[in-house]
Amino acid sequence: MATSFVRQSIVLRVVSCLVIATLPLAARAGSFQLSEQSVSGLGVAFAGGAANAEDASTLFFNPAGLTLLDKGELQLGLHAIMPSDEFHNQGTRYNLPGTPFNGLPVLGGNGGNAGINHIVGNLYASQPLVRNSSYGDVTVGVGVFTPFGLETDYQPDWVGRYAALRTKLTTIDIQPTIAWRYDRFSLGAGLDIQYASARLTQAIDFGLAAQAPLGQFFAALPAVLAAQGVPPAAIPGIIASTRAAYTNAGFVPGGRDGVTEITGDDWALGFTVGGLFEYRKMGEGEDGCLQDGRIGISYRSKIDHTLEGDAAFRRVPLIAAAGAPPLPAFPQPGAFQAVFFDQGVSANLNLPDILHFSIYQRFAHKFAVMGDVTWTHWSRLQQVPIVFDNPGTPPNVLNINYDDSKRYAIGFEWYACKKLTLRTGFAYDETPIQSPEFRTPRIPDNNRYWLSFGAKYSPRDWLDLDVGYAHLFVDEPFSNFTDSQGHQLIGTYDAHVNIVSASVTIKWGGPREKTETYAKDSKEVRTYRK
Numbered sequence: 085m086a087t088s089f090v091r092q093s094i095v096l097r098v099v100s101c102l103v104i105a106t107l108p109l110a111a112r113a114g115s116f117q118l119s120e121q122s123v124s125g126l127g128v129a130f131a132g133g134a135a136n137a138e139d140a141s142t143l144f145f146n147p148a149g150l151t152l153l154d155k156g157e158l159q160l161g162l163h164a165i166m167p168s169d170e171f172h173n174q175g176t177r178y179n180l181p182g183t184p185f186n187g188l189p190v191l192g193g194n195g196g197n198a199g200i201n202h203i204v205g206n207l208y209a210s211q212p213l214v215r216n217s218s219y220g221d222v223t224v225g226v227g228v229f230t231p232f233g234l235e236t237d238y239q240p241d242w243v244g245r246y247a248a249l250r251t252k253l254t255t256i257d258i259q260p261t262i263a264w265r266y267d268r269f270s271l272g273a274g275l276d277i278q279y280a281s282a283r284l285t286q287a288i289d290f291g292l293a294a295q296a297p298l299g300q301f302f303a304a305l306p307a308v309l310a311a312q313g314v315p316p317a318a319i320p321g322i323i324a325s326t327r328a329a330y331t332n333a334g335f336v337p338g339g340r341d342g343v344t345e346i347t348g349d350d351w352a353l354g355f356t357v358g359g360l361f362e363y364r365k366m367g368e369g370e371d372g373c374l375q376d377g378r379i380g381i382s383y384r385s386k387i388d389h390t391l392e393g394d395a396a397f398r399r400v401p402l403i404a405a406a407g408a409p410p411l412p413a414f415p416q417p418g419a420f421q422a423v424f425f426d427q428g429v430s431a432n433l434n435l436p437d438i439l440h441f442s443i444y445q446r447f448a449h450k451f452a453v454m455g456d457v458t459w460t461h462w463s464r465l466q467q468v469p470i471v472f473d474n475p476g477t478p479p480n481v482l483n484i485n486y487d488d489s490k491r492y493a494i495g496f497e498w499y500a501c502k503k504l505t506l507r508t509g510f511a512y513d514e515t516p517i518q519s520p521e522f523r524t525p526r527i528p529d530n531n532r533y534w535l536s537f538g539a540k541y542s543p544r545d546w547l548d549l550d551v552g553y554a555h556l557f558v559d560e561p562f563s564n565f566t567d568s569q570g571h572q573l574i575g576t577y578d579a580h581v582n583i584v585s586a587s588v589t590i591k592w593g594g595p596r597e598k599t600e601t602y603a604k605d606s607k608e609v610r611t612y613r614k
Contacts, residue, residue, distance in 0.1 A: 115462060115486070115489075115515065115516050115517075115527060115529055116232050116233060116234040116253060116527060117231065117232055117436075117438075117460060118204060118230055118231055118232060118233055119491075119513075120163040120165065120204050120206075120583060120585065121141060121144045121145070121206055121229050121231070122138075122139070122141035122142075122144065122145070122161065122206065122587075123141075123161045123163070123538070123550040123551065123552050123585040123586060123587035124136075124138040124139055124141065124507070124538065124540060124550050124552070124587070125138070125141065125145070125552075126163070126536055126538055126552035126553075126554055126583065126585045127495075127507030127508070127509065127536055127537060127538015127539065127540075127550070127551075127552040128454055128493070128495025128496065128497065128507045128508065128509035128536060128538065129493045129494075129495055129509030129510055129511035129534040129535070129536040129554065130145075130456065130493055130495075130509070130511065130534075131442070131454040131455060131456040131493035131494050131495030131509045131511065132442045132443065132444045132454025132455065132456055132493075132495055133145035133146065133440065133442055133456060133458075134146035134149070134358060134360075134380035134381060134382045134440045134441060134442035134456070135149070135360065135378050135379055135380035135442035135443055135444040135454065136149070136442070136444050136454055137149030137150075137152040137153065137360070137378075137380075137444075139153070139157060139159055139208075139548065139550075139589050140153065140157040140158070140159045140208035140209060140210040140225055140227075140589070141159060141161070141206060141208050141227070143208060143210065143225045143226075143227045143259065143261045143263075143272070143274060144206075144208075144227055144229055144231075144259070145358075145380075145382060145440060145442075146272065146358035146359075146360060146380045146381070146382040146440065146442070147225075147261045147262075147263050147272025147273055147274045147356055147357070147358050147382070148263050148265075148270040148271050148272035148358040148359050148360040148380065148382070149263070149270070149272070149358070149360055149380065150210050150223040150224075150225050150261065150263035150272055151221050151222075151223050151263045151264065151265035151270040151272070151360070152265075152270070152360075153210050153212065153223060154212065154215075154594060155212070155546075155591040155592060155593050155594055156209075156210060156211045156212065156591065156592045156593045157208070157209065157210045157589055157590070157591050158208075158209045158589070158590045159206070159207070159208045159209070159587055159588070159589040159590075160205070160206070160207055160587060160588055161205065161206040161207075161208075161550075161585060161586070161587035162203055162204075162205050162206075162585065162586055162587070163203065163204045163205070163206075163583055163584075163585040164201065164202075164203055164583065164584045164585070165201065165202055165203075165204060165581065165582075165583050166199070166201045166581065166582045166583070166584075167199030167200070167201075167579070167580075167581045168197055168199045168578070168579060168580050168581070169197065169198040169199040169236060169528050169577055169578075169579050170194070170195075170196070170197050170198070170577065170578045170579075171194050171195050171198070171238075171242070171244065171525065171528070171563075171575050171576075171577055172194060172575050172576050172577070172578065173194055173243050173574070173575045174574050174575040174576065175189070175574045175575075176189065176190045176192075176243040176244065176571070176572060176573050176574050176575060177189050177190060177572050177574070178190060178292075178337060178570055178571065178572070179566050179570050179571070179572035180570040183295070185292070185295070185337050185570075188337070190243045190246075190337075190338065190571055190572075191243070191338055192241050192242045192243035192244075192245060193239060193241055193242045193243065194242060194243070194575075195238035195239050195242030195243070195244060195525075196238065196239045196242070198236040198237060198238050198525070198528075199236065199579075199581075200235040200236060200237055202235055204230050204233070205228075205229075205230070206227070206228070206229045206230075206587075207227065207228040207229075208225065208226070208227045208228075208229075209225055209226050209227075210223060210224070210225035211223065211224055211225065212593070219266075220264055220265050220266035220267075221264070221265040221266075222262070222263070222264055222265075223262070223263045223265075224260075224261065224262050224263075225260075225261045225262075225263075226258070226259065226260045226261065227257070227258075227259045227261065227274075228256070228257065228258055228259075229256075229257050229259070230254070230255055230256060230257070231255055231257055231278075231384075232253065232255040232280075232435060233253055233254050233255055234251060234252070234253050234526075234527060235250075235251065235252045235253075236248065236250070236251045236525070236526060236527070237249070237250045237251075238250070238525065240287070243573065243575075244525045244571075244573045245286065245287035245341070246286060246287050246288070246289050246567055246569060246571045247286060247524055247525050247526070247565060247567050247571065247573055248284075248286050248524065248525040248526040249285040249286050249287060249343070250283070250284070250285045251283075251284055251285075251526040251527075252282065252283040252284075253280070253281075253282045254280070254281050254282075255278055255279065255280045255281075255435075256278070256279045257276055257277065257278045257279075258277040258278075259274045259275065259276050259277070259356065260274060260275055261273070261274035261275075261356075262274075268361060268362040268363070268365060269359070269360070269361055269362075270359065270360040270361075270362075271357075271358070271359050271360075272357065272358045272359075272360075273355065273356070273357045273358075274355065274356045274357075275353065275355055276353065276354035276355055276356055276384070276385065276387065277351070277353060278351070278352050278353070278354060278387050278389075278435075279349065279350075279351050280349060280350055280351075280352070280389045280391065280433060280435075281347075281348070281349035281391075282346070282347065282348055282349070282391055282393075282431075282433070283345070283346075283347045284345070284346045284347075284526075285343060285344065285345045285346075286343070286344060287341045287342065287343055288341065288342040288343065288344055288397075288424070289337060289338060289340075289341060289569055289571065290335075290340040290341065290342050290400070290401050290420060291334055291335050291336050291337050291338055291339035291340040291341070292337040292338070292569055292570070293420075293569065294330075294335045294340070294403055295335075295336075295337070297403070297414075297416075297419065298330060298335060298403070298414070301414055301415070302323065302326075302327060305322075305323055305326070305412065306319055306323065308412050309322060309323075309412070312412070322409050325407075325408070325409060326405075326408045326409055329405035329406065329407045329408035330405040330408065332405065332407070333404070333405035333406065334401075335403070335405070340399075340401050341399065342397060342398060342399040342400050342401070342420075342424070343397070343398045343399060344395060344396065344397050344398075344424075345395070345396045345398075346393065346394070346395050346396075346429055346431075347393040347394055348391030348392055348393030348394075348429065348430065348431060349391060349392070349393060350389040350390055350391045350392065350433070352387050352388060352389045353387070354384070354385040354386065354387040354435075355384075355385045356382060356383065356384045356385065357382065357383055358380060358381065358382030358383070358440075359380065359381055359382075360378055360379070360380045361378060361379055361380075362376065362377070362378045363377050363378060363379060364376060364377035364378075364445075372448075373447055373448050374445070374446075374447065375445075375446035375447060375448065375449060376444075376445075376446045377443075377444065377445040377446065378443075378444050379441075379442065379443045379444075380440075380441070380442045380443075380444075381439075381440065381441050381442075382439075382440045383437065383438070383439055383440070384437060384438040384440070385437050386434065386435060386436055386437040386461065386464065387435045388432065388433070388434050388435070389432070389433040389434075389435070390430055390431075390432055390433075391430060391431050391432075391433050392428070392429075392430045393428070393429060393430075394426065394427070394428060394429065395426065395427055395428070395429040395472060396426050397424040397425060397426060400420050400421055400424045400425075401420060402417045402418060402420075402421070403416070403417045403418075403419060403420065404417045422476065423474070423476055423477055424477075425474070427472055427473045427474045427477070428472070428473035429470065429471065429472050429473065430470075430471045431468060431469070431470050431471070432468060432469055433468075434464055434465055436460050436461040436462050436464055436465065437460075437461045437464075438458060438459070438460050438461070439458070439459045439461075440456070440457075440458045440459075441456070441457050441458075442454065442455065442456045442457075443455045443456075449499065450498065450499050451496065451497065451498055451499070452496070452497040452499075453494070453495070453496055454493075454494065454495040454496075454497075454509075455493070455494050455495075456491070456492070456493040456494070456495075456511075457490060457491070457492055458490065458491040458493075459488065459489075459490050460488065460489050460490075460491070460516070461488055462486040462487060462488055462489055462516035463486055463487055463488045463516075465484050465486045465516075466484055466485060466486065467484060468484060484522065485518055485522055486516040486517070486518070486522075487516050487517075487518050488516065489513075489514040489515060489516045490514050491511060491512070491513045491514065492511060492512045493509060493510065493511035493512075493534070494509060494510055494511075495507065495508070495509030495510075495536075496508050496509065502542070503541060503542045503543065504539065504540070504541055504542075505539065505540040506538075506539050507536070507537065507538040507539065507540075507552070508536060508537050508538075509534070509535075509536040510533070510534060510535055510536070511532075511533070511534035511536075512531070512532075512533055512534075513531065513532040513533075513534065513556075514531055515529045515530050515531050515532075516529075517529055517530070519564075520561075520562045520563055520564040520565070521564050521565060521566070522565070523561055523562070523563045523564075523565055524563070524565050525563065525565070525573060528561045528563060528577040528579060529561065530558050530559040530560070530561040530577075530579070531558070531559045532556045532557065532558050532559075532581075533556065533557040533558075534554055534555075534556055535554065535555050535557070536552065536553065536554040537552065537553050537554075538550065538551060538552035538553070538585075539551055539552075545591070546590060546591045546592060547588075547589070547590060547591070548587075548588075548589040548591070549586075549587075549588060549589075550585075550586065550587045550588075550589070551585065551586050552583075552584075552585040552586075553582075553583065553584050553585070554581075554582070554583040555580070555581070555582055555583075556580060556581035556582075556583070557580060558577075558579040558580055558581070560576050560577065560578070560579075561576065561577040561579060562575075562576050562577075563575055563576070563577070
């Protein structure tokens with residue numbers, strides 16, 4: 085009976101806590117969606133991404149935009165993302181109604197700056213295959229990029245250690261793409277081949293987890309001692325000394341911390357499609373206030389992963405205490421080891437689908453204005469089921485309760501001269517987190533405001549150099565998150581992000597705008613005018 089109770093207590097108090105470790109797998113555009121897929125796009129806060137078709141990076145935002153590129157292109161972009169996430173404790177405590185620990189403070193520091201600086205890269209290539217045929221134009225391309233990712237790392241003794249220590253999620257996508265254009269309409273499609281990996285660590289409060297089985301043990305101890313013939317007058321002293329021994333051994337909340345690390349990865353497939361309509365198209369030499377104008381819409385599908393990997397546990401204690409009376413001993417000192425040993429684990433990671441609408445309008449050869457709305461289907465991330473290989477460690481489900489989110493952006497380009505373009509943009513990015521009760525320290529996300537600047541310099545017809553900078557202002561995130569063990573993390577975050585980006589684009593070839601066929605010496609000759 086005692087053995088059964090110990091196992092049940094462990095399942096309810098500790099195993100469920102481990103589910104929190106998988107939160108970022110279904111939790112951070114807010115959240116863990118990365119917009120940094122184009123350096124030219126960063127300069128305008130990614131406004132007009134589905135309509136601008138500035139360079140080969142358009143295959144991420146709208147594959148149909150490839151048809152507007154008259155030359156072959158190879159582009160390499162790098163983005164230095166520098167986040168700051170500093171927690172300020174405002175009364176983190178044990179939320180355990182009906183227990184003597186309810187309301188007691190969780191001891192620890194603020195965790196330092198949890199934001200990790202990292203580099204995100206993009207690689208794109210495109211090549212026109214057919215131009216001005218009776219069936220339209222065809223362009224192909226391929227991209228390698230990172231659409232989702234995050235990394236946070238807290239100091240090991242901070243107050244939120246039972247919810248998160250280190251979190252790292254990485255995705256890498258390979259997207260072969262084809263696009264077709266007829267007159268003013270373009271269509272594009274791409275196959276999304278995605279690799280996802282995760283590494284998650286957190287502390288386990290074994291001191292708290294031991295309270296339930298130890299509580300039953302001490303409740304039954306008087307009867308056990310009496311049955312063993314211990315004089316009634318001696319029983320209170322034995323119980324007191326036994327309780328003191330377990331307390332001195334660290335079996336109090338926060339006294340015996342273990343650590344778990346979960347890793348996993350997977351490959352999965354998705355797709356992207358897009359359309360582009362050039363509602364205004366000026367010919368060479370034509371003049372007027374309104375120049376080229378176009379609208380674009382694209383859809384990137386959801387991708388469902390089953391991450392498979394390993395769960396490792398360190399510092400898992402025996403429920404034993406030096407100095408405790410030899411009889412009776414705790415009935416199952418190895419109860420924690422019976423459940424928390426290294427084993428395989430799997431978790432479902434359901435990434436959202438994304439709908440993107442953009443408009444681009446050029447004015448008087450010198451200026452362009454871009455607008456953008458992006459909808460992300462975060463609400464499909466409601467729960468995360470976790471399965472451990474050990475049959476004694478039952479599967480669990482974490483409720484996330486994300487909302488769908490929208491991102492709005494406006495951007496401006498000034499074509500200062502043939503070789504120089506200047507950019508600026510602003511965006512408002514909603515968080516999918518519904519309330520502070522669902523804001524975990526792994527992803528202390530909130531609404532963001534983008535202010536961006538950028539420039540392109542083209543020293544040669546075949547070479548473009550782009551740079552961009554963005555600062556993200558983040559509404560002060562407030563957390564009131566309680567994990568399954570009852571640690572209630574209460575506090576605010578001082579959060580902001582700086583992004584610095586640069587890219588190199590190499591071009592080759594050129595457009596074949598007109599085909600002429602005529603007879604010469606009884607032979608058909610075909611020429612191209614560029």
